[in-house]
Amino acid sequence: MKAFWNRIYDSFTAKLWPLPLLSALVAAVMAVILVEIDIPSEAWLSAYLWPGDAKAASDMLSFIASTTMTVLTTTISMTLIVLQVASGNFSHQLLRDYIQSPAVRGIVAVYVAVFTYAVLVLRSLDSDNKLPPQLAVTVAMIWIFIAVATFIWYVSKVVDMVRVDTIINASVKRTMDYSADATAEDEERAPFPRPTIPEDARRVYADEFGYIQRIDLTGLEKWAKKYGATVVVDVRPGDRVIAGQAVARYWFDPSLAQFDSDEEESRDLEEFRQKDASEVEVDLPSFLSLDLERVSGEDYSLGLRQLLDIGVRALSPGTNDPTTARHVIGQSASALRQLVLEPPCPQVRFADVDEDDTAGRGRLLVWSAVRTCPEMVAAFVSQFRRYGSGEPGVLVDLLQTMELLEENTSDPELLNVINEQRASIVAAAKRQLEDEYDLRMVLTAAKTEASVHEPPPDEGV
Structure with a gap:
């Protein structure tokens, strides 16, 4: 319904x-x-x-x-x-x-x-x-x-x-608004690691092609609680799924099943609880809402995708507008910084806490994946680096953005991504920039051993 x-x-x-x-x-x-x-x-x-x-x-x-x-x-x-x-x-x-x-x-x-x-x-x-x-x-x-x-x-x-300024600002604001709903402050989200998948876990496959609009975690939670199951959803809103692609895994512990009171009268709950997990023949209900295109809402990364499209298209030979690309990078830095300060967390659902449960929460019912900050930062920086390696101003803005992110995080995975992207930018600059002044400007922004210990040169306009 x-x-x-x-x-x-x-x-x-x-x-x-x-x-x-x-x-x-x-x-x-x-x-x-x-x-x-x-x-x-x-x-x-x-x-x-x-x-x-x-x-x-x-x-x-x-x-x-x-x-x-x-x-x-x-x-x-x-x-x-x-x-x-x-x-x-x-x-x-x-x-x-x-x-x-x-x-x-x-x-x-x-x-x-x-x-x-x-x-x-x-x-x-x-x-x-x-x-x-x-x-x-x-x-x-x-x-x-x-x-x-x-x-x-x-x-x-x-x-x-x-107006391009309005479009960029709207995409940044949309990203910041929707990502704020995906932080750990949400009671249904927590920095909970992906559970270990048992060997007897069953897989769920997509029936058709589409982009995920939303995931019905409430329905999965009720189903998992009823049949003593644990569900791990490995796709996220905005992901493209193909027919036959594995999107989730689940497994049973029949001894933890909790039927509704009216069903207890018509079904033998104790008999179900005594079954082996391999004997349970219950299919996972439909939980994915698909569309032929990505939509905003639960897919908070769509705004970054739009910004990437605008910036990369501005760097194309047919447009050749590095100023717009730099404007995109500058405004996107605010959204990326918020994602770093308040990283999105997986959506998790737990069973009710037992009185003798010392962990402070019940067993895990549903775990749903989320886009991570290292993943989004790598995708954002790498595409601008790939298409803007011949523009020193674009590379400098990328380096300054990563320096901003580096100052606001202690996540080792994200720091590793930043270091890798910084090294890739320096390597691209050495390959593409023939002018010594342009190269020195990028190296200075990257703070490499080859840079001078002075502020970056003034670019003029």
């Missing part, structure tokens, strides 16, 4: 049509109700209502409907252009974010609502009745002012949405 509601939520938030459909339904209900309301001429409100006859109201509503469709068509064209620019110049990973933006969904919803309302009110007009539903026509005019304001707001947002 939870998976069903998750799919409904994803459809409503990731698709363009649900919000306009909802706004059209609301507008239709408003039109049906307001055309039946008759305001007496002696009422104080009548002075502010539509003063014309049915013919004038019909012309006005026809104008509203036709104009709304024209502007809506223009809006959709502008949206498609924005999507093309974002995909071609920045990252195809940003397309879903644009569709989910309040500006795009909001203006389409408003104009669909205005069109629906105007058409339904126009349909209710009676040519034999000289007096139209004044309140309904007046509300239609109010809708027009709302639509104009929405269009102006949309244009301003679109201009801002295609």
Whole structure:
């Protein structure tokens, strides 16, 4: 049931049509109700209502409907252009974010609502009745002012949405916000090592291709508690899985099974507990939600992936924009530093604590893997180094970022990654940089034995 509601939520938030459909339904209900309301001429409100006859109201509503469709068509064209620019110049990973933006969904919803309302009110007009539903026509005019304001707001947002600074800042903020939910401060996360997998553990294989949106750990927890099992999930949100790929492992200890009270009456719990683990024939329930593309949310590393796409594309020969690449590295340093200070921890679920349990927690039910800081830092730095090895400014920024991370961590694995990447950057600089000044600038930033003990040379602009 939870998976069903998750799919409904994803459809409503990731698709363009649900919000306009909802706004059209609301507008239709408003039109049906307001055309039946008759305001007496002696009422104080009548002075502010539509003063014309049915013919004038019909012309006005026809104008509203036709104009709304024209502007809506223009809006959709502008949206498609924005999507093309974002995909071609920045990252195809940003397309879903644009569709989910309040500006795009909001203006389409408003104009669909205005069109629906105007058409339904126009349909209710009676040519034999000289007096139209004044309140309904007046509300239609109010809708027009709302639509104009929405269009102006949309244009301003679109201009801002295609600015590279805005895109970079949004990706950094998204990474920092989502990664904050994956730290050890979350009661469902802990720096707990991956448990040792027994030889008789059973494997779970993916049924289809896709990117993991979310993992139903709550369902796994209930299942593992019920059948005395332990589940280890080795994939993470955002991972690409292929049909037939092993995604999890699980094993049983039937003596720890805990059936629900109503099931104890219909099944022999004691008989189940006396079974050998190899005799248990219970399949793991479905727990992966897949999609054809990565989405934000539980996949907090998607923001870094978007930043990488923007920076690497800026370094491509066709774009040749190292300034944008350096801007990406500079802003990404904040997100990487937060990940280092508050490293993501695996999601773990334990059984209830027994009174005689000296460990302070019950047995492990579910362990779910997480992206580690060394993994993300290595992926981020290596790609910039690979494509920007001919730009000394890019290499210097990478070295300064790693120095920042080095000062904020004591993790030996991460420190080892930093040292390896630093050595690779120095080696790449010696291969690619022919100018002695550029090479000396990189060596100084790397603090190698060949560097002078002075601040890095001023790059000028």
